[in-house]
Amino acid sequence: GENVEQHPSTLSVQEGDSAVIKCTYSDSASNYFPWYKQELGKGPQLIIDIRSNVGEKKDQRIAVTLNKTAKHFSLHITETQPEDSAVYFCAASKTTSYDKVIFGPGTSLSVIP
Amino acid sequence: ETGVTQSPTHLIKTRGQQVTLRCSSQSGHNTVSWYQQALGQGPQFIFQYYREEENGRGNFPPRFSGLQFPNYSSELNVNALELDDSALYLCASSPFNTGELFFGEGSRLTVL
Numbered sequence: 001g002e003n004v005e006q007h008p009s010t011l012s013v014q015e016g017d018s019a020v021i022k023c024t025y026s027d028s029a030s031n032y033f034p035w036y037k038q039e040l041g042k043g044p045q046l047i048i049d050i051r052s053n054v055g056e057k058k059d060q061r062i063a064v065t066l067n068k069t070a071k072h073f074s075l076h077i078t079e080t081q082p083e084d085s086a087v088y089f090c091a092a093s094k095t096t097s098y099d100k101v102i103f104g105p106g107t108s109l110s111v112i113p
Numbered sequence: 114e115t116g117v118t119q120s121p122t123h124l125i126k127t128r129g130q131q132v133t134l135r136c137s138s139q140s141g142h143n144t145v146s147w148y149q150q151a152l153g154q155g156p157q158f159i160f161q162y163y164r165e166e167e168n169g170r171g172n173f174p175p176r177f178s179g180l181q182f183p184n185y186s187s188e189l190n191v192n193a194l195e196l197d198d199s200a201l202y203l204c205a206s207s208p209f210n211t212g213e214l215f216f217g218e219g220s221r222l223t224v225l
Contacts, residue, residue, distance in 0.1 A: 004155075032212040043117075043203055043216035044156065089155050093212040100169050101146075101214060103155035 002027045004092050006104030014112050019077045021107045023090035026071070030092040033066060033073050034101070038087045047088075048075070080111045117217035119204050125223045126194050134189040134220045136204030144168070145187040146214060147179060148203040156203055162187055163209055191222075199224045 003026040013019050025033075031052040036044035050057045050064045050073065057064050063076045073092075077084055087108050093101040118137045126132050138145050144163045148156035158171035162181035176192040185206070191198055201221050205214035 006155075034212065034214070036216075041218075043205075043218045044214075046213065046215065049213065091155075100158050100161065100171065101212060102158070103148075105155050106153075 002030075002092075002100075002102045004090060004102050004104040006090050006107055008107060009105065010108045010110075012110045012112060013080050015080060015082060017080055019080055019084070019109055019111075021075045021088055021090065021109075022072065023074065023092075023104050024070075024072050025092040025102070027092065027094065027102075028071065029094045030102075032093045033064070034091050034093075035064060035075050036089045036091065036103075038089065038106075040086075044089060077109075080109075082111050082113050085109055085111045117204055117206050117215055119202075119217035119220050121220055122218065123221045123223075125225060127225050128194055128196060130194050130224075131190065131192045132194060132222060134191075134202050134204075134222075136187045136189070136206075136217060138185045138187070138204075138206030139215050142206035142208055142215070143185055144207045144209050145181055145185065146205045146207070147187070147189045148205065148216075149173075150201040150203055150219070152200070159189070194224045196224050198222060 006023045034049035037047045038044040066073045087106045090104040146161040147159040150156045160170040161168045165181045178190045180188045201219040203219045205216045
């Protein structure tokens, strides 16, 4: 069945360093790959997304890359700040019929001041 | 622009009871999806509603049901509650068929 794997499950970095989270997906028909940030006690918030016709996308300190052949995609956060500490989820969907978005298990990122 | 709002924020039920959770979608969004998030896990898709019809369903039993109203708000109903139903229930609205989900803060359900 459809599956999204995510690594690492926990990540601790020093403030100012970079953080990288990697995901793989199983359904080759997936064409939309969003990333969500979830702070304690809140719902997930969309932070960046990428569609299958693009290999890379950047928004200030956040960038995502997609390798459709290998079914891999990654989130890169540069110059990390304490407010980046949260749980990050990668996800995949195929927006052909309905928006069933499959989420990874999450990465808990801690940025140490 | 009003975001997605959910109610109640927290509730406690006992096994066998029934629960109704409510969601108001973001302005301009005609699609509502419901997700279950167990502690320490990613959200799991329950179902989606579009134009008041169920438009897709995940691997959840029929005791999980829903409604969407003409104003695009939605309800999630769970019958015959089980202990494993304890979770954060998230509602997300989106423009149709974009995959771009905008989540509410969730309803934390505890089943004793």
